[in-house]
Structures are given as structure tokens and as C-alpha cells.
Amino acid sequence: MMPGMGGGFSITDPFIISLFRHDLRTQFLVICALTLVTVLAGVLATYRRPADQSVEPRSRYWLRWSFGALWIIDGVLQFQVSMPLGMANQVVAPASEGAPGWLHTLIFHGIGLWNQHPLALACVTAWVQIGIGLLFVSCRGRLLRVSAVGSVAWALMIWVLGNAMGGLFSPTASILFGWPGAVLFYLIAGIWLSGPRRWFPDTFSVITLRLLAIVLGAGALLQLWPDRGFWLSGSSNALSVMGSSMSSAAQPSWLAGLVLHLSSVLGGTGPLLNIVVISWLAITARGLWIFSDSAEVWPVRSLLGGSLFFWVVAQDCGVFGGLATDVNSLLPISLLAWCAAPARRTAAPARVPGVLVARRHAGLLAGSLGAAMIVAGVLPGLWSVATSAAESTLFYAQNGEYTLVRTPSPSFQLTNVNGRLFTLNQDKGHYTVLTFLDPNCWTDCSLLAAQVGQLSTELGAHSAVDFVSIAANPNHESLHDLRSFMRTHRLTKVPNFYFLTGPTDVVSGVWASYGIQVSINPGDRMSVHTNTVFIIDPEGLLRVVIPDDPVNSNSGRNSTVTVLHAALHDAGYQH
Numbered sequence: 001m002m003p004g005m006g007g008g009f010s011i012t013d014p015f016i017i018s019l020f021r022h023d024l025r026t027q028f029l030v031i032c033a034l035t036l037v038t039v040l041a042g043v044l045a046t047y048r049r050p051a052d053q054s055v056e057p058r059s060r061y062w063l064r065w066s067f068g069a070l071w072i073i074d075g076v077l078q079f080q081v082s083m084p085l086g087m088a089n090q091v092v093a094p095a096s097e098g099a100p101g102w103l104h105t106l107i108f109h110g111i112g113l114w115n116q117h118p119l120a121l122a123c124v125t126a127w128v129q130i131g132i133g134l135l136f137v138s139c140r141g142r143l144l145r146v147s148a149v150g151s152v153a154w155a156l157m158i159w160v161l162g163n164a165m166g167g168l169f170s171p172t173a174s175i176l177f178g179w180p181g182a183v184l185f186y187l188i189a190g191i192w193l194s195g196p197r198r199w200f201p202d203t204f205s206v207i208t209l210r211l212l213a214i215v216l217g218a219g220a221l222l223q224l225w226p227d228r229g230f231w232l233s234g235s236s237n238a239l240s241v242m243g244s245s246m247s248s249a250a251q252p253s254w255l256a257g258l259v260l261h262l263s264s265v266l267g268g269t270g271p272l273l274n275i276v277v278i279s280w281l282a283i284t285a286r287g288l289w290i291f292s293d294s295a296e297v298w299p300v301r302s303l304l305g306g307s308l309f310f311w312v313v314a315q316d317c318g319v320f321g322g323l324a325t326d327v328n329s330l331l332p333i334s335l336l337a338w339c340a341a342p343a344r345r346t347a348a349p350a351r352v353p354g355v356l357v358a359r360r361h362a363g364l365l366a367g368s369l370g371a372a373m374i375v376a377g378v379l380p381g382l383w384s385v386a387t388s389a390a391e392s393t394l395f396y397a398q399n400g401e402y403t404l405v406r407t408p409s410p411s412f413q414l415t416n417v418n419g420r421l422f423t424l425n426q427d428k429g430h431y432t433v434l435t436f437l438d439p440n441c442w443t444d445c446s447l448l449a450a451q452v453g454q455l456s457t458e459l460g461a462h463s464a465v466d467f468v469s470i471a472a473n474p475n476h477e478s479l480h481d482l483r484s485f486m487r488t489h490r491l492t493k494v495p496n497f498y499f500l501t502g503p504t505d506v507v508s509g510v511w512a513s514y515g516i517q518v519s520i521n522p523g524d525r526m527s528v529h530t531n532t533v534f535i536i537d538p539e540g541l542l543r544v545v546i547p548d549d550p551v552n553s554n555s556g557r558n559s560t561v562t563v564l565h566a567a568l569h570d571a572g573y574q575h
Contacts, residue, residue, distance in 0.1 A: 068136030134370030
């Protein structure tokens with residue numbers, strides 16, 4: 001199981017959505033303030049400086065504008081409310097299928113990091129990508145090259161950790177379905193824009209077209225693979241299956257109908273369609289390679305026509321469904337080829353229309369806004385990751401909010417694992433974190449035990465907090481069962497931890513007094529019981545009731561521990 005995929009929570013949880021929108025609004029106000037300061041400083045700095053009237057190679061001009069627009073679109077897609085909880089678990093995790101061990105480990109840690117800070121990192125991703133896009137479209141000189149270097153680093157991280165290297169190792173990889181990853185072409189564009197203008201147009205055009213020829217040639221080989229599903233006919237054809245899946249996503253009805261109809265019709269031709277696709281890829285690849293340094297236009301036109309057609313039919317335009325993170329691969333391929341086409345190589349340098357002063361001020365505003373977005377996004381994100389506390393996001397998505405109360409807690413006297421009697425609040429001045437654990441459980445109780453251990457470690461050995469757990473299995477409540485559970489889950493080293501039991505009628509009375517329901521299904525050794533954590537203050541008052549359906553991951557456990565810290569504070573505990 002991947003990190004964070006531990007339970008039944010909705011990725012569109014209304015409470016999490018409200019938190020996400022609140023964070024975005026707050027950061028946008030900061031961005032506006034930073035933009036204002038930057039614009040004023042820029043106006044003062046350039047007041048007497050002559051405007052940059054140098055010309056720009058046409059291919060470079062369109063490269064930065066087209067990929068700047070793509071970065072902005074991708075950033076806007078990150079505002080989708082399902083991103084904080086859905087990105088890691090429903091976008092990144094499935095992409096790791098077939099990845100080698102080393103890459104799977106990297107992705108595993110990346111998912112865990114995201115799930116510890118989903119709100120912060122979702123905001124970072126949105127602002128950074130829009131910021132990169134604004135800098136691309138507004139800058140032409142040194143700042144463009146600096147932002148392009150940043151885009152290369154960002155794109156490389158996304159390609160490796162977010163796209164599993166574009167599905168290079170996926171058993172179903174196909175250029176029609178997104179291989180080798182859209183962000184790889186953003187990375188290539190960033191590399192070109194980070195270099196000097198003399199690379200444009202000739203070097204850029206020749207190398208880019210030959211690089212695309214290699215991509216298309218490799219794509220043709222993937223289409224030849226017999227187990228990709230493209231040689232089948234009818235509803236079993238890979239294109240038909242993909243079209244049916246994509247048409248069910250949220251999107252305009254006319255587009256869903258078009259995709260479903262075309263993919264079904266084309267998929268019905270089976271091997272014939274795949275032969276056409278392989279021929280198109282191979283012929284276009286050969287043309288791009290041979291004519292990369294000539295004025296021949298048909299290879300680029302072939303790539304543009306086929307890519308745009310399959311971008312609609314096989315990739316459903318890439319932006320629908322609620323969890324789309326980019327426009328998918330065929331549109332960036334098309335834009336890269338279009339910018340490197342012979343028409344751009346031989347075209348006159350670009351001169352932006354409009355009044356020079358207005359252009360400069362518009363560029364200053366857009367560039368300032370982009371830089372402010374990156375600063376306001378990255379700094380809080382780095383601070384969030386650098387701090388040890390995880391967000392409470394996963395806990396709230398799984399369990400909802402905890403309840404503050406102030407009522408006398410039911411008292412009890414039970415036996416600890418050393419055979420001694422333990423009475424609630426026997427340690428004067430101590431708060432009590434009370435849980436109910438099945439000593440024969442290897443699922444949720446194991447996760448609850450890990451939360452208790454982590455919270456104890458973070459509070460320190462001399463904290464004024466007792467951790468009390470009461471056995472919650474009528475068939476396994478002996479001292480031997482309790483000791484075995486403690487050894488297995490390393491609770492013997494947790495300071496002030498008390499695992500308690502007693503006669504069944506006495507223990508069941510404690511369950512009932514705290515509203516804990518315990519039952520045993522026939523044939524099961526584990527009990528089924530309510531997972532609730534209670535915090536009791538030194539005066540014996542029940543102060544906090546915390547529902548806890550633990551998430552099976554480090555990030556979920558960390559999220560719950562963050563909530564337990566907050567709940568202790570709300571109960572009056574001063575650490």
C-alpha cells in the first residue's frame with residue numbers, strides 16, 4: 001500500500017477544500033503585496049534606463065510564449081480542489097506501476113512527503129508553475145534564463161517523482177497515452193531558453209527536430225509491442241478502452257461523445273489502426289531526422305496533424321476529470337515541433353507590437369507577479385517541509401474534527417502488565433491519553449500503538465502525560481497477551497505507558513462507560529471495537545474526544561500525532 005492510502009476518505013472533503021481555498025486566498029494577498037513592492041522598485045530602477053529594443057529570434061519568441069502558456073495552464077489546474085488529497089494517491093501512485101525498485105523508492109518517499117504537507121505543497125505547486133509561466137512570457141534577457149534554469153529543475157523533479165519518468169517503465173506505455181511524459185518537453189524547452197540567443201534558430205531547430213524524431217521512432221517501437229492492446233479489435237482495443245474511460249470524466253458532453261465515438265470506431269479497426277499509427281510515427285520520424293536542417297515542411301505538418309488528432313481522441317485534451325495536472329504529452333510535442341519548424345527558422349526576428357513604454361510596464365507587472373508567486377509559494381512550502389510537524393489534513397479527511405468537552409471522566413481501577421493496580425489519575429498533575437487496544441490486533445490497533453509511541457517520543461521522557469490503554473478483546477485480555485503486544489510494538493520503552501486489563505465484567509463496564517463497543521465475529525481472533533482517543537486532565541475531567549480511524553502510513557500517523565498535540569494543548573496541557 002502506498003503512503004497515505006490508508007482509509008476511506010474523500011479527496012473532495014468539504015473541510016479540506018475550505019482550508020485549501022483559505023490558504024490560497026491568504027497567499028494571494030501576500031503575492032499582491034510583494035508584486036506592488038516589486039513593481040514600484042522596478043519602475044524606479046528603470047525610470048531613466050532605455051527600453052530593451054533588441055530583436056529576438058522568432059523560434060525563441062514562440063518557444064517562451066507557448067511553454068509559458070502551458071506552465072500557466074498547469075498551474076491553474078493545480079487549483080482544482082481535489083489536488084491536496086488526490087495528487088499523491090490517485091495521480092502519482094498509479095504512475096509508479098512497473099517502476100524499478102530505486103525509482104519506486106523515490107516515488108514512495110515523495111508521496112509520503114506530499115501526504116504530510118498536502119495543503120502547503122499543493123499551494124506551492126500552483127504558484128510556482130504559474131510564476132514560471134509569467135516569467136517566460138514577460139522576460140527576454142537574463143531573468144528569462146534564470147527562470148528557465150528554475151523550470152528545468154522543477155520539471156525534472158516532476159518528471160521523476162510525479163510522472164515516474166514519464167512511464168518509461170510502464171507495461172502499458174504508449175505515445176498515444178502520454179509516454180514519455182508531457183513535462184519532459186517542458187524540461188527540453190527550459191534547457192533551450194536557459195541558453196544564449198545564438199542557439200536560435202539553427203541549432204535549436206536542428207537538434208530539437210532530431211530529438212523529436214527519436215521520440216517518435218521509440219513510440220513506433222512501443223506500438224509494435226504485442227501486449228499493449230493495440231493489435232486487438234473492438235471493445236478490447238486499447239484505444240477503445242481508454243476512450244470509454246476518458247469519456248466518463250467530467251467534461252463538456254460534446255467532447256465526451258466525440259471521444260467515445262471516435263475511439264470506438266477506430267478501435268474497432270484493430271490491427272489496421274495500429275499499422276496506420278506505426279506508419280505515421282515511423283515516416284514522420286524519418287522525415288524529421290533527414291530534413292531537420294532543410295526547408296522541407298511536411299514532417300512537421302505530419303507531426304502536428306497526427307499529434308493534435310490523437311491529443312483529442314486518445315488523450316481527451318488532457319485537462320478534464322478533476323485531477324489533470326497538465327495538458328498531456330501530444331500538445332507539448334506539437335508546440336515544440338512548431339517552434340522548431342523551418343518557417344520559424346527562416347522568419348524575421350520577432351518585434352512585439354504596441355507602445356514601447358506600455359510593453360515594458362506590462363512586462364514588469366507580469367514578471368513581478370510571477371516572481372512574487374514563486375517567492376510566496378516556495379518559502380512557506382520549504383518552511384512547512386522543514387518543520388517536524390505534519391499537517392493535520394489526513395486526520396481531518398479521515399476522521400473529522402475532535403470534540404472539546406468538560407465533564408467528569410468515568411473512573412476505573414485495573415491491573416497493569418506488572419500485576420499492579422492502576423487507578424485513573426494516580427499520577428498527580430498528569431494528563432491522560434486514553435485508548436482502547438486489542439492485544440491480538442495487527443491492523444488498526446498496531447497503528448494506534450505507533451501513534452502513541454510517536455507522541456510520547458515527541459513529548460519527551462519527562463512529560464506530564466500518561467498513556468493508558470485498556471484491553472478491548474474479551475478472549476485475549478491476559479497479562480501475557482498484553483506483554484506480547486507491548487514487546488511487538490515497542491511500547492515497553494514508552495515512558496508512562498500503562499496497558500491495563502482485569503476481569504471481563506469489570507473491563508466491559510469500563511468499555512460501556514466510555515461508549516466503546518466491542519464484539520467478536522465468529523472465527524475471528526481480533527475484536528471489532530470503537531477507535532476513540534480520550535484526553536483527561538489532572539482533575540479527572542474528560543476534556544477531548546478524538547475519533548481515530550488510523551491511516552495506514554507514516555504520513556497519516558504523523559497527521560494524527562499533530563492533532564493529538566493540538567488536542568492536548570486545547571485540554572490545557574503546556575509542554
